[in-house]
Amino acid sequence: MRIVAxxxxxxxxxxxxxxxxxxxxxxxxxxxxxxxDLDPQGATSYYFRIQPHLKGGVKTxxxxxxxxxxxxxxxxxxxxxxxxxxxxxxDLILDQQKKxxxxxxxxxxxxxxxxxxIILDCAPSxxxxxxxxxxxxxxxxxxxxxxxxxxxxxDQLSAxxxxxxxxxxxxxxxxxxxxxxxxxxxxxxxxxxxxxxDILESAIPNSSVVERMGIxxxxxxxxxxxxxxxxxxxxxxxxxxxxx
Amino acid sequence: MVKVPINQTAFEFVVPSEWSxxxxxxxxxxxxxxxxxxxxxxxxxxDTFDWLVHRAGWLLEFTVAQNKVARLRRxxxxxxxxxxLLAEPSRFVRDWPLGPVRSVLIDxxxxxxxxxxxxxxxxxxGFAVLNADAKTVCRLSIERWRMDDPQSRDKAAINxxxxxxxxxxxxxxxWDSEARRVADTLSGAGFVSADRNTMESMLAAIDSxxxxxxxxxxLTLDPEQAAHLAxxxxxxxxxxxxxxxxxxxxxxxxxxxLHDYRVAVRRTRSALWAFRNxxxxxxxxxxxxxxxxxxxxxxxxxxxxxxxxxxxxxxKHLEPSQQAAMEVLRKLLQSRMEAAGKALxxxxxxxxxxxxxxxxxxxxxxxxxxxxxxxxAVRKFADAVIYKAYKGILKKGRSIKRRSPDExxxxxxxxxxxxxxxxxxxxxxxxxxxxxxxxxxxxxMQDLLGQFxxxxxxxxTLRYLLSEDESSVVRSALNPLLAGxxxxxxxxxxxxxxxxxxxxxxxxxxxxxxxxxxxxxxx
Numbered sequence: 001m002r003i004v005a006x007x008x009x010x011x012x013x014x015x016x017x018x019x020x021x022x023x024x025x026x027x028x029x030x031x032x033x034x035x036x037d038l039d040p041q042g043a044t045s046y047y048f049r050i051q052p053h054l055k056g057g058v059k060t061x062x063x064x065x066x067x068x069x070x071x072x073x074x075x076x077x078x079x080x081x082x083x084x085x086x087x088x089x090x091d092l093i094l095d096q097q098k099k100x101x102x103x104x105x106x107x108x109x110x111x112x113x114x115x116x117x118i119i120l121d122c123a124p125s126x127x128x129x130x131x132x133x134x135x136x137x138x139x140x141x142x143x144x145x146x147x148x149x150x151x152x153x154x155d156q157l158s159a160x161x162x163x164x165x166x167x168x169x170x171x172x173x174x175x176x177x178x179x180x181x182x183x184x185x186x187x188x189x190x191x192x193x194x195x196x197x198d199i200l201e202s203a204i205p206n207s208s209v210v211e212r213m214g215i216x217x218x219x220x221x222x223x224x225x226x227x228x229x230x231x232x233x234x235x236x237x238x239x240x241x242x243x244x
Numbered sequence: 245m246v247k248v249p250i251n252q253t254a255f256e257f258v259v260p261s262e263w264s265x266x267x268x269x270x271x272x273x274x275x276x277x278x279x280x281x282x283x284x285x286x287x288x289x290x291d292t293f294d295w296l297v298h299r300a301g302w303l304l305e306f307t308v309a310q311n312k313v314a315r316l317r318r319x320x321x322x323x324x325x326x327x328x329l330l331a332e333p334s335r336f337v338r339d340w341p342l343g344p345v346r347s348v349l350i351d352x353x354x355x356x357x358x359x360x361x362x363x364x365x366x367x368x369x370g371f372a373v374l375n376a377d378a379k380t381v382c383r384l385s386i387e388r389w390r391m392d393d394p395q396s397r398d399k400a401a402i403n404x405x406x407x408x409x410x411x412x413x414x415x416x417x418x419w420d421s422e423a424r425r426v427a428d429t430l431s432g433a434g435f436v437s438a439d440r441n442t443m444e445s446m447l448a449a450i451d452s453x454x455x456x457x458x459x460x461x462x463l464t465l466d467p468e469q470a471a472h473l474a475x476x477x478x479x480x481x482x483x484x485x486x487x488x489x490x491x492x493x494x495x496x497x498x499x500x501x502l503h504d505y506r507v508a509v510r511r512t513r514s515a516l517w518a519f520r521n522x523x524x525x526x527x528x529x530x531x532x533x534x535x536x537x538x539x540x541x542x543x544x545x546x547x548x549x550x551x552x553x554x555x556x557x558x559x560k561h562l563e564p565s566q567q568a569a570m571e572v573l574r575k576l577l578q579s580r581m582e583a584a585g586k587a588l589x590x591x592x593x594x595x596x597x598x599x600x601x602x603x604x605x606x607x608x609x610x611x612x613x614x615x616x617x618x619x620x621a622v623r624k625f626a627d628a629v630i631y632k633a634y635k636g637i638l639k640k641g642r643s644i645k646r647r648s649p650d651e652x653x654x655x656x657x658x659x660x661x662x663x664x665x666x667x668x669x670x671x672x673x674x675x676x677x678x679x680x681x682x683x684x685x686x687x688x689m690q691d692l693l694g695q696f697x698x699x700x701x702x703x704x705t706l707r708y709l710l711s712e713d714e715s716s717v718v719r720s721a722l723n724p725l726l727a728g729x730x731x732x733x734x735x736x737x738x739x740x741x742x743x744x745x746x747x748x749x750x751x752x753x754x755x756x757x758x759x760x761x762x763x764x765x766x767x
Binding site for chain 2: 029030032048049050051068069070071072074076077079116217
């Protein structure tokens, strides 16, 4: 089993769209995949037409019956553990635990038998939850809009990982919501790809096809299989999977 | 009990024959929120040659649609486990991608190949059952199938007994209550739950019932029957076992065909030795020679099969650089195994082999015999021949000293095996409990001798590999493995002494004497 966490300090970077589409790609190539929507906003759950609700709320996360909350999506091999609004209190719950920074790691172990790939859609922020995720994930996947602010948050994240002695975390970045018509986007992408080795080649375009996910309420590939974004997610998943 | 990864009990209902596909479709659409999905045009049922899946209580079906699904149905309770298959699945389950069907099957079928057994043609209209959010909460399919009769070339000849229609409701994880609600709707409308054995009766109708093939040897003999007639029954059954595994051996479908073929050859050889007083040595001699030659020929291929299986086990203990060096040796083994396979296949296709089989069949169909014990009652004959073989084991075992060569233990292992074969041939002449009690210590000794043999074969494999490649990388990789195996070998060797003592205890000897000697006498 391999765990990929989609994470960003900044919101609105295409993180949830990436979680949904990468999880679909993972299932589509044959991995038994679980997508855990950890963001209390519940957008991932919404995209799969599943109510963002976990029986018993956030406290269930620490209990065995958490697995009972898993719901099949419409797509073979892809299950979802929906979000719950009470996830906003997950930090408080984790803080009460003995091994407060490693609790989620233990929780995820329960899924080992049933799944080959687990995708975590994390809420944007740096918190105890994120620290837990950094310790449990095999790969931290950071969507990066080619803008100065976004790149600043990448520096913040790198600094945080270093300061927290989380040197083992495998951080990989990919460009998201890219508009190739914009000179700034092109320049920043070229410059950053030269500077850093942890940038993946595949980039997700800023596209109305992705925006339509909110209306379609399903992954891009299921309604626009040949569109540029669908192909981009496929390529991105291939790159990720090779590194897992 | 095999662990089912995700609990999915499908609901199945019978469709009365007067309901047309169209009528049923519109009837269901009125009551349920359905979205049409894929249409299937066929089903294929797979099992191993010896029906291991069926014997474990499951039925394995593959859909023929573009999005192939492997579906396991548990016959006892209708539990269904599904796994989407992205590509044409390998006939070996170990090569499948991970998934719930694979996890169940892997323990059931082991190294055996999955083969297509029966197929059905027809249609399955698949639907997604949606909730108010248009989310799929379970899947429903309306299926009409007719089993394809492998015997009949005439597809138009419809056998109504092989037609069946069903509505299947497949639950999805986390949405069980929704599937139950759909099932309740159908029950409420008067649909009757399908008999779980539908498929079995279909198989029976096209005469494709799971064949009663088993490695286990069971025969019913009449204790008063003339020994030579009973012997022919035994030899005929062994010939059936041999024949049944011949094609799979020749085509090398999986290693078990050759294994079972060899067991039939070995059993026959033991029988020929034990039956020499029934038919006369000269009559049996030419056949015994043929079976001996078959043993040799199949042994070459089997040894290389085993070398290759061992090879992978050994490789796990090596460093990556050593593993790379060993790959050359693997290729060598592989090519030798293929050559041995070709030689064996060529022999099994040869005129000489056909002639031998014809002659053997003729012998088996004869009804007279001129050996000195030919007309003895079979129970009496069995007592004598079994007791004699038992005494042979004692003699052999007692002659083994600490310094005896390993070969002596191998010979004893073979004797013990022959002895067990004899007991199997005649087992129905004795009360089942009696045999079980008598063989308890023997079995333990056989297990130990078997382990000893395995270790010696592994040592043999490594020495063989060393003789093929004496480079320092290979030597440094294999020598520690050899040393480890030698420690196990010596340990087993010293365990043997105490185990043989238990087998040769006065209490155990009394058991054998009571069962075989007191009634039949010592001949």
